[in-house]
Amino acid sequence: MVERPYTLLSCGMSIDGYLDDAEQARLLLSNDADFDRVDEVRAGCDAILVGAATIRQDDPRLLVRSAERRAARVARGERPNPVKVTVTGRCDIEPTARFFTLGDVDKLVYCATPGVDDARKRLGDAAIVVDGGDPVDLHTVTADLAARGIRRLMVEGGGTMHTQFLTAGLVDELQLVVAPVFVGDSRAPRFVSDGDFPWGPEHRATLAEVRQIGDVVLLRYALSDRFVKG
Numbered sequence: 001m002v003e004r005p006y007t008l009l010s011c012g013m014s015i016d017g018y019l020d021d022a023e024q025a026r027l028l029l030s031n032d033a034d035f036d037r038v039d040e041v042r043a044g045c046d047a048i049l050v051g052a053a054t055i056r057q058d059d060p061r062l063l064v065r066s067a068e069r070r071a072a073r074v075a076r077g078e079r080p081n082p083v084k085v086t087v088t089g090r091c092d093i094e095p096t097a098r099f100f101t102l103g104d105v106d107k108l109v110y111c112a113t114p115g116v117d118d119a120r121k122r123l124g125d126a127a128i129v130v131d132g133g134d135p136v137d138l139h140t141v142t143a144d145l146a147a148r149g150i151r152r153l154m155v156e157g158g159g160t161m162h163t164q165f166l167t168a169g170l171v172d173e174l175q176l177v178v179a180p181v182f183v184g185d186s187r188a189p190r191f192v193s194d195g196d197f198p199w200g201p202e203h204r205a206t207l208a209e210v211r212q213i214g215d216v217v218l219l220r221y222a223l224s225d226r227f228v229k230g
Helices: 032-043 052-058 067-075 113-126 138-147 159-167
Strands: 006-013 047-051 083-088 107-111 128-131 152-155 173-178 206-213 216-222
Touching (some): 006 032, 006 159, 032 067, 032 206, 047 052, 047 159, 052 083, 083 138, 107 113, 152 159
Parallel strands (some): 006 152, 047 083, 047 152, 083 107
């Protein structure tokens, strides 16, 4: 078996399974206490991965917010923030996005083979562009991350990345937060799209923890025998 990082998929969704609504402004589904929990999880990871669409739509910072947690990482001999990772077919991402401009940490872009040269020209010194195959193969991506010393990977979306990682059987742990709202709009992005998932009626996922955090609920699922309880 090819070595890969322990992979944790983190997601917040509405009761009816949406990641957002169809409006331009981002819908915040969580609360302050859960955002702080996510920050703690980030601080314990070596890398955070999002899809290129998430960078274009949400312009996320993907940094550890707590100064104390950043200091604790430094005390452990790590950089203040985890490595940032994205996956893209065409690399239609602006180098001015906060993914690239914020945080003194490596930014890795796994690009489909035909777009690698253009991606390197487009991004310049803003990121390390890696050939991810044609199309991008997440097994190749995770093996390369492991070779770069990434032991714990956090996947934060969006729905395409969730679907691809889950259907590929590359997720060890799912942290799913359910917010007490309905979106009710089929134009909005869903948690996952259609796919052949390893967990179904004949192979149910293992629910490892249920935790109320204010008005949201955290569901932790063990999706592999590598799941770490705690």
